[in-house]
Amino acid sequence: MSPVSHASRHRFTGRTALVTGAGSGLGRAVALALAAEGANVVVAGRTHGPLAETVALIEAAGGTALAQPADVSRADDTKALVRTAVERFGTLDVAVNNAGVFRGGTPVADLPAEDWRTLLDINVTGVLNSLQAEVAQMRTQESGGAIVNVSSNLGPHASRPGVTAYGASKAAVSALTRGAALDHVAEGIRINAVSPGASDTTMSLRPDETPAERDVRMKEQSPLGRVSTTEEVAAAVLYLASSDAASVVGADLVIDGGAAA
Known part of the structure; x- marks a missing residue:
C-alpha cells in the first residue's frame, strides 16, 4: 500500500498547530504531516532531545517548528x-492532544497503584489540562480552532485482558471529547477524537517482541492483517482538524483495521 501523502495539499498554511507527545511515534507523524501542509508547528513533550529531532525533520523538509518541553499532567x-x-x-488554530502512556499486562485487581495514578495523570488529567489551556486561547479568536484528542480503540470500543485500566483512561478521553465538543462548539471550537488500534509504534510491541514478530502476529489478530501506519492515523487527525471536517463535532474516529468492528 502506498504511503499517505500530504504534499499536494496545503490546508494549514498560515495556521499554528500544537502537538503534544510529538517526540516520537504518532505525535511525530502528526507534526510532520501538519508542517507538510503549511502549519507552523509547536511540538511538545517531556524531553527536549526527541522534540529537537522532530523539529529538525520538519525543518529539513522546509517546514517551520518550535520545540517546547512540557508535562501535560x-x-x-x-x-x-x-x-x-x-x-x-x-x-x-489546531491542537492535537496526543501525549499518553500505556500500562498493562496484569489483571485490574493486581494493577500497581502507581500505574493507575500515572494513567490518570497523563492520559486523563493531561488531556483536560491541555483542553482547558487550548480552549481558553481559541475562544478569544474570531476564527476559533480545532482540537483532536488521541484516544484508543481499547476502552471506548473494545476490551482485552490485562489492559482494563488503560482502557478506562482512554474511555475517559472519549467522554471528555464528546462533552467538551458540545460545551464549546458555539464558541467556534470543534473538538473530536481519533481512536487508533495497533499502529507502527513501540506501544504496539509486546515485551521483547520485534516489529517483524508483531507483523506476523497481526496477520492473525487483525481483520486487515497488519498494523496501521502512523501516516494513516495522522491523515485522519488532519482531516478532523481541517475545514474538510467543518461539520464534524464530537466524533470518535476508530482506526484499527477492523479490530473493534
Whole structure:
C-alpha cells in the first residue's frame, strides 16, 4: 500500500498547530504531516532531545517548528505551552492532544497503584489540562480552532485482558471529547477524537517482541492483517482538524483495521 501523502495539499498554511507527545511515534507523524501542509508547528513533550529531532525533520523538509518541553499532567505547563505558541506564531488554530502512556499486562485487581495514578495523570488529567489551556486561547479568536484528542480503540470500543485500566483512561478521553465538543462548539471550537488500534509504534510491541514478530502476529489478530501506519492515523487527525471536517463535532474516529468492528 502506498504511503499517505500530504504534499499536494496545503490546508494549514498560515495556521499554528500544537502537538503534544510529538517526540516520537504518532505525535511525530502528526507534526510532520501538519508542517507538510503549511502549519507552523509547536511540538511538545517531556524531553527536549526527541522534540529537537522532530523539529529538525520538519525543518529539513522546509517546514517551520518550535520545540517546547512540557508535562501535560501539570496545568501550569499546558498554559505556558499555549502561551509560547501564541507568542511565537500569533494564534493557536489546531491542537492535537496526543501525549499518553500505556500500562498493562496484569489483571485490574493486581494493577500497581502507581500505574493507575500515572494513567490518570497523563492520559486523563493531561488531556483536560491541555483542553482547558487550548480552549481558553481559541475562544478569544474570531476564527476559533480545532482540537483532536488521541484516544484508543481499547476502552471506548473494545476490551482485552490485562489492559482494563488503560482502557478506562482512554474511555475517559472519549467522554471528555464528546462533552467538551458540545460545551464549546458555539464558541467556534470543534473538538473530536481519533481512536487508533495497533499502529507502527513501540506501544504496539509486546515485551521483547520485534516489529517483524508483531507483523506476523497481526496477520492473525487483525481483520486487515497488519498494523496501521502512523501516516494513516495522522491523515485522519488532519482531516478532523481541517475545514474538510467543518461539520464534524464530537466524533470518535476508530482506526484499527477492523479490530473493534
